[in-house]
Amino acid sequence: MSCNFGLSSCENRGRGCHGFPSKCHCGLDAAIYTSCTKQNPGRPYFQCPTRGDEHLFKWVEEGVYEEVVEALPKISIINNEISNARSEVAVEIDGLKTRIEELKEDAMWSKRELKKWKLMILCLVCLCVTIIVIVIVILMCKTSKGTFVLDY
Ligand SMILES: [Zn+2]
Secondary structure: OOEEOOOOOOHHHHOOOOOOOOEOOOOOEOEEEEEEOOOOEEEEEEEOOOOOOOOOEEEHHHHHHHHHHHHHHHHHHHHHHHHHHHHHHHHHHHHHHHHHHHHHHHHHHHHHHHHHHHHHHHHHHHHHHHHHHHHHHHHHHHHHHHHHHHHO
């Protein structure tokens, strides 16, 4: 940054350029300087490096003000978009919570069914073992009767 001692009434030259100027109409990049005049001590401004009378000049605070004014509607739009996105996410979360509850109920039902089937299989195995034991006992009784008969 450098100091300019001669600036006083050339503020209109920045008009037409909204917000922060990046280039002067001559094609040179705008630079930031600090005013050292009695009227504007320490006040920063954009100016064309040529410092010509017909070249860019704009106070930085004017650029900041224009940028803020320009940004406010965008911020409002962004806030609305965020609000909409929050609503959509909330709906999606509710849907996922419902799905989780359904899956939990399905898992509980499956567990109960599995227990039921295990019990049924156990009963069937017990029944089969009982039948086999009864058949073996009957066969043994018949065999021992036959032996008994043969002995006498
Ligand atoms: Zn210029």
